[in-house]
Amino acid sequence: MAIVAAQQMIEALDTLFGVHPGCRPVHARGLVLAGEFTASPIAARLTRAAHMQGNPVAVIARFSGSSGYPGWPDYLPDARGLAVSFHLPEGERTDIVAATLPRFPVRKPEDFLSLVRALQPRPALLWRLPWFLLRHPGVLRSLPANALSLARPPASYVSLVYHAIHAFKWITPYGSERHVRYRWVPEQRLTISWRAALCAGAHYLEEELRERLHRGAVRMHLQLQVARPGDPVRDPSAPWPASRDIVTVGTLELRSLADAPAVLSFDPLRLIDGIVASDDPVLRFRQEVYALAANRRQASAKVRSIRAA
Numbered sequence: 001m002a003i004v005a006a007q008q009m010i011e012a013l014d015t016l017f018g019v020h021p022g023c024r025p026v027h028a029r030g031l032v033l034a035g036e037f038t039a040s041p042i043a044a045r046l047t048r049a050a051h052m053q054g055n056p057v058a059v060i061a062r063f064s065g066s067s068g069y070p071g072w073p074d075y076l077p078d079a080r081g082l083a084v085s086f087h088l089p090e091g092e093r094t095d096i097v098a099a100t101l102p103r104f105p106v107r108k109p110e111d112f113l114s115l116v117r118a119l120q121p122r123p124a125l126l127w128r129l130p131w132f133l134l135r136h137p138g139v140l141r142s143l144p145a146n147a148l149s150l151a152r153p154p155a156s157y158v159s160l161v162y163h164a165i166h167a168f169k170w171i172t173p174y175g176s177e178r179h180v181r182y183r184w185v186p187e188q189r190l191t192i193s194w195r196a197a198l199c200a201g202a203h204y205l206e207e208e209l210r211e212r213l214h215r216g217a218v219r220m221h222l223q224l225q226v227a228r229p230g231d232p233v234r235d236p237s238a239p240w241p242a243s244r245d246i247v248t249v250g251t252l253e254l255r256s257l258a259d260a261p262a263v264l265s266f267d268p269l270r271l272i273d274g275i276v277a278s279d280d281p282v283l284r285f286r287q288e289v290y291a292l293a294a295n296r297r298q299a300s301a302k303v304r305s306i307r308a309a
């Protein structure tokens with residue numbers, strides 16, 4: 001059980017970004033797409049999970065900016081998100097929720113709460129943030145990699161690398177297991193200049209993706225970084241050595257905008273047989289926070305529909 005209550009986390013995010021009824025507390029703005037995922041032959045040797053057996057599996061994916069303020073312009077620095085839900089024929093669902101920051105800045109939910117509180121725009125920011133950094137020097141270690149991922153405006157949502165950060169255990173059909181971390185890598189690397197991004201408008205990433213879909217499907221590849229014994233699996237702020245094996249286990253093909261349900265929500269702990277979550281406290285905590293945020297959106301959707309009736 002998390003020491004920090006999910007409610008405290010939502011309140012801290014609300015204070016940071018404001019409350020925007022009907023929106024997520026973070027990743028407020030996004031675009032929902034539909035398509036398919038097809039696993040490559042090697043995936044079925046690494047896990048018995050149903051979506052990794054090679055048959056095309058229907059997916060719903062949402063690209064987003066991470067800000068909780070829906071008006072945050074795309075040309076300003078921001079982590080971007082890619083949440084993918086795999087819909088299996090028997091009604092089962094499993095999700096991968098990833099973002100462009102390669103490393104989570106802290107290792108415990110309570111430290112993330114302190115970070116969000118330290119970032120709140122008020123005069124105390126001047127001492128709260130340096131005080132937070134003094135007490136959590138690990139954040140500074142993650143800074144170069146994270147800052148690099150924010151350094152340039154992206155040309156497209158589909159030209160970025162998205163990291164799912166946490167470790168998951170993949171269990172083979174024979175019962176052997178290994179820890180892995182996921183990342184989505186783009187088929188194409190594209191760049192855009194600052195000037196072009198500024199001129200393209202506040203929400204150019206959504207427009208670019210809509211236009212791109214008119215021209216055809218977009219693709220991202222799912223890669224695994226495979227841990228070796230001793231690699232940290234409970235700490236989302238600790239990278240594994242770059243020398244670890246990387247395996248491409250499948251391709252996501254997104255073909256159209258999707259009619260999203262009124263309340264679409266993802267959950268990094270929505271797993272199926274063949275994949276087990278690591279004992280990472282941040283991962284466990286996310287599930288509680290996401291459920292609470294989705295409930296709040298559900299309630300706000302109900303109020304809107306009653307008012308409209």
Ligand code: HEM
Binds near residue numbers: 083097112285
């Ligand atoms: C303690 C850590 C974290 C907290 C408290 C947190 C909080 C949240 C909340 C409240 C939402 C909105 C959920 C909803 O309304 O449905 C959200 C969405 C999201 N988060 Fe996190 N998050 C955390 C860590 C992460 C990490 C490590 C990643 C990336 C690996 C991530 C990626 C995303 C993405 C992509 C979404 C948007 C999902 C969608 O499109 O619906 N978050 N997060």
